[in-house]
Amino acid sequence: MSNYDSSAIQEFNGGVWVFCEQRQGAMMSTSYELISEGRRLANELGTKLYGLLLGSGIEGLAKELGGYGADGVYVCDHPLLANYTTDGYTKVICDVIRAYKPEVMLIGATNIGRDLGPRCAARLHTGLCADCTHLDIDMGIYKDFLHSASTLPADKIDALNTAMVMGEKHDVSRDLKMTRPAFGGHLMASIICPRFRPAMATVRPGVMKKAAFDQAKADACEIIKPEFSLTQDDLETEVVEVVKAAKKLVDLIGADVVVSVGRGISKDVEGGIKLAEELAEVLGGVVGSSRAVVDSGWISADHQVGQTGKTVHPKIYIALGISGAIQHKAGMQDSECIIAVNKNDTAPIFEIADYGICGDLFKVTPLLIEAIKAAKAAK
Amino acid sequence: MKIIVCVKQVPDTSGKVAVNPDGTLNRASMATITNPDDLNAVEAALQLKEETGAQVIVVSMGPPPAEGMLREILARSADKAVLVSGREFGGSDTYATSQILAAAINKIGLEDDDVVFCGRQAIDGDTAQVGPQIAEKLGLPQVSYAADIHKEGDTLTIKRMLEDGYMTIKVHTPCLITCIKELNTPRYMSVGGVFEAYSKPYEVLDYNALKDDPLIDPSTIGLKGSPTNILTSFTPPQKGAGMMLEGADRATCEKLAGIMAAKHMI
Ligand SMILES: Cc1cc2nc3c(=O)[nH]c(=O)nc-3n(C[C@H](O)[C@H](O)[C@H](O)COP(=O)(O)OP(=O)(O)OC[C@H]3O[C@@H](n4cnc5c(N)ncnc54)[C@H](O)[C@@H]3O)c2cc1C
Ligand SMILES: Cc1cc2nc3c(=O)[nH]c(=O)nc-3n(C[C@H](O)[C@H](O)[C@H](O)COP(=O)(O)OP(=O)(O)OC[C@H]3O[C@@H](n4cnc5c(N)ncnc54)[C@H](O)[C@@H]3O)c2cc1C
Numbered sequence: 001m002s003n004y005d006s007s008a009i010q011e012f013n014g015g016v017w018v019f020c021e022q023r024q025g026a027m028m029s030t031s032y033e034l035i036s037e038g039r040r041l042a043n044e045l046g047t048k049l050y051g052l053l054l055g056s057g058i059e060g061l062a063k064e065l066g067g068y069g070a071d072g073v074y075v076c077d078h079p080l081l082a083n084y085t086t087d088g089y090t091k092v093i094c095d096v097i098r099a100y101k102p103e104v105m106l107i108g109a110t111n112i113g114r115d116l117g118p119r120c121a122a123r124l125h126t127g128l129c130a131d132c133t134h135l136d137i138d139m140g141i142y143k144d145f146l147h148s149a150s151t152l153p154a155d156k157i158d159a160l161n162t163a164m165v166m167g168e169k170h171d172v173s174r175d176l177k178m179t180r181p182a183f184g185g186h187l188m189a190s191i192i193c194p195r196f197r198p199a200m201a202t203v204r205p206g207v208m209k210k211a212a213f214d215q216a217k218a219d220a221c222e223i224i225k226p227e228f229s230l231t232q233d234d235l236e237t238e239v240v241e242v243v244k245a246a247k248k249l250v251d252l253i254g255a256d257v258v259v260s261v262g263r264g265i266s267k268d269v270e271g272g273i274k275l276a277e278e279l280a281e282v283l284g285g286v287v288g289s290s291r292a293v294v295d296s297g298w299i300s301a302d303h304q305v306g307q308t309g310k311t312v313h314p315k316i317y318i319a320l321g322i323s324g325a326i327q328h329k330a331g332m333q334d335s336e337c338i339i340a341v342n343k344n345d346t347a348p349i350f351e352i353a354d355y356g357i358c359g360d361l362f363k364v365t366p367l368l369i370e371a372i373k374a375a376k377a378a379k
Numbered sequence: 380m381k382i383i384v385c386v387k388q389v390p391d392t393s394g395k396v397a398v399n400p401d402g403t404l405n406r407a408s409m410a411t412i413t414n415p416d417d418l419n420a421v422e423a424a425l426q427l428k429e430e431t432g433a434q435v436i437v438v439s440m441g442p443p444p445a446e447g448m449l450r451e452i453l454a455r456s457a458d459k460a461v462l463v464s465g466r467e468f469g470g471s472d473t474y475a476t477s478q479i480l481a482a483a484i485n486k487i488g489l490e491d492d493d494v495v496f497c498g499r500q501a502i503d504g505d506t507a508q509v510g511p512q513i514a515e516k517l518g519l520p521q522v523s524y525a526a527d528i529h530k531e532g533d534t535l536t537i538k539r540m541l542e543d544g545y546m547t548i549k550v551h552t553p554c555l556i557t558c559i560k561e562l563n564t565p566r567y568m569s570v571g572g573v574f575e576a577y578s579k580p581y582e583v584l585d586y587n588a589l590k591d592d593p594l595i596d597p598s599t600i601g602l603k604g605s606p607t608n609i610l611t612s613f614t615p616p617q618k619g620a621g622m623m624l625e626g627a628d629r630a631t632c633e634k635l636a637g638i639m640a641a642k643h644m645i
Binding site for chain 1 (some may be wrong): 390392442472473474477483503504505506507508509510512513514515516520521522523524536539540542543544545546547549550551555556577584603605606607608609610611612614615616621622624626627628629631632634635636637638639640642644645
């Protein structure tokens with residue numbers, strides 16, 4: 001006899017689901033990332049992948065999700081879903097989940113996803129793993145990941161097949177293993193949700209790779225319109241207005257090259273940012289920053305890289321006058337090539353930099369711009 | 380009117396963090412602080428108190444030493460502190476934590492003109508899930524990521540931040556709001572406040588005090604009531620240090636540009 005009843009979770013055979021967030025009729029790019037990742041998980045589970053799309057007049061966005069791997073999309077179209085409200089979206093999502101019983105539910109860890117996910121998980125009585133950066137079903141792939149991304153001893157990883165759940169050994173091979181940073185990135189944890197379904201995760205935007213788009217699959221994508229009920233009385237919050245930031249935001253996540261500035265620019269803030277812009281321009285990149293620069297009011301928050309900013313993995317990341325605090329590293333350490341300029345040779349950023357120059361960024365950056373221009377011209 | 384503020388005591392993760400050989404955190408070696416976002420929540424409550432005369436009650440779940448943190452918040456002119464503490468509550472994930480905190484709030488007594496404040500996210504567990512989950516357990520509307528709050532009668536108008544802008548949301552009391560650092564600048568303790576902090580009401584709620592609430596059930600609290608389990612935890616390996624280039628002059632920059640060209644980065 002088991003200490004807990006696992007029969008209930010077997011009913012949840014409705015596939016892997018991805019909540020596909022759209023804002024004002026525009027799909028969030030993280031929805032495509034999660035569909036692409038969800039495809040892999042669904043294959044490993046031998047089940048289907050569905051998108052879940054809520055909004056008003058948004059059915060036209062659904063088929064495209066098929067092009068990234070969705071077998072079908074559940075579309076919930078209603079005037080009261082035009083703007084995101086916690087109450088409206090939670091009600092519809094929970095009703096549809098109870099009816100169709102997905103095994104896994106992924107949500108982008110955006111400001112909206114992290115509002116919606118916990119509310120749904122609490123209502124459905126299931127577990128939710130926050131802000132995941134790695135997801136696995138297949139044990140072989142999961143262990144390979146641990147071998148390369150953790151400091152756990154190899155024999156400990158190889159022996160990791162069960163977990164103690166309610167006082168007994170539980171085989172984790174079919175559980176979604178959800179890996180996430182905690183303690184400001186100092187610690188990683190793999191979380192499972194063995195006794196309840198769906199296993200839910202919010203997933204950090206920019207981390208999962210978007211698959212190549214396939215028009216034939218988009219054409220074949222099934223559209224399902226589930227029944228649900230929603231009335232004005234269900235909404236206890238009222239959205240008075242939605243204001244988009246006036247300025248065009250920097251596309252840090254999609255950039256191949258990011259040149260970031262830190263507090264090291266303080267003696268000439270404008271000059272420092274201008275140098276970063278020039279360097280970014282010759283490399284075809286964009287300007288990012290540490291949080292110190294945002295907190296000082298020198299640059300807008302959309303530039304911030306790090307734990308509480310954006311996670312980037314460009315081909316080249318250049319850090320100018322950034323010390324390399326763990327919260328900053330959390331957002332950029334997976335960049336293909338990291339170049340750091342810092343006047344302090346013990347700055348922690350040098351511990352992860354592929355190439356480091358110890359010097360004054362105001363002197364080094366202009367020389368580097370010139371040298372890169374010359375190298376490009378010589379090609 | 381009451382304002383109930385949930386505050387968590389956390390290890391200070393901004394400096395050096397010590398990790399045990401088995402991959403767990405060495406909490407004993409770290410200083411404890413009040414979770415930063417929670418100080419913004421306390422400040423928002425104190426400002427509303429100044430406007431409306433509301434009573435501010437702070438609630439924390441944690442081990443008995445959290446009393447020190449709660450007294451400090453009383454010294455910032457909160458009116459009452461409640462510590463929720465019990466062996467039965469240990470090992471709770473966010474689902475179980477919110478069951479317990481919701482039961483504690485029920486015990487304090489939630490009335491129609493009350494507001495519950497939480498921080499957006501605790502810097503240790505880092506999930507940002509407890510606020511919305513308490514709201515669900517109490518059946519309250521929630522507004523998260525609050526960067527500005529105005530109250531008129533029983534309606535609150537809140538600026539809710541998004542990555543690409545913000546929403547203005549109207550919500551009525553009772554409701555739950557999660558606060559971010561952009562909301563305000565927390566005040567310091569006053570000398571008089573420190574003096575008074577020890578004469579203000581301080582209550583400890585243990586398992587027996589809460590057990591009659593239907594939210595408190597062995598199957599929904601503590602380790603066994605938590606839907607999630609930690610399979611393993613580990614520290615990420617440090618990426619091997621790369622190459623420090625010699626000097627910081629024109630020749631150095633030319634060398635780097637040369638490497639970048641050779642590796643087809645430019
Ligand atoms: C909960 C939490 C979340 C956080 N989230 C983030 C986040 O998302 N992103 C983030 O970046 N930070 C984050 N932080 C802050 C982080 O801890 C650091 O405080 C921050 O990254 C420091 O920024 P910095 O490197 O620009 O400044 P500093 O640490 O002050 O470093 C400045 C560097 O510039 C160098 N320097 C000075 N002058 C020059 C010069 N002329 N030429 C060259 N080098 C020079 C100095 O040697 C120094 O290394 C977070 C902190 C907390 C507690
Ligand atoms: C490495 C690691 C990873 C974890 N990952 C997960 C996970 O993915 N999913 C999961 O469900 N659990 C997870 N947990 C468990 C989780 O950390 C605990 O349940 C914790 O009690 C609450 O979560 P938090 O620290 O993330 O708080 P948050 O949800 O980030 O806190 C938000 C706000 O809620 C209030 N609050 C939170 N805790 C308290 C408290 N004790 N007393 C008073 N107010 C409080 C505060 O106002 C706080 O600002 C993890 C724990 C560890 C150690």
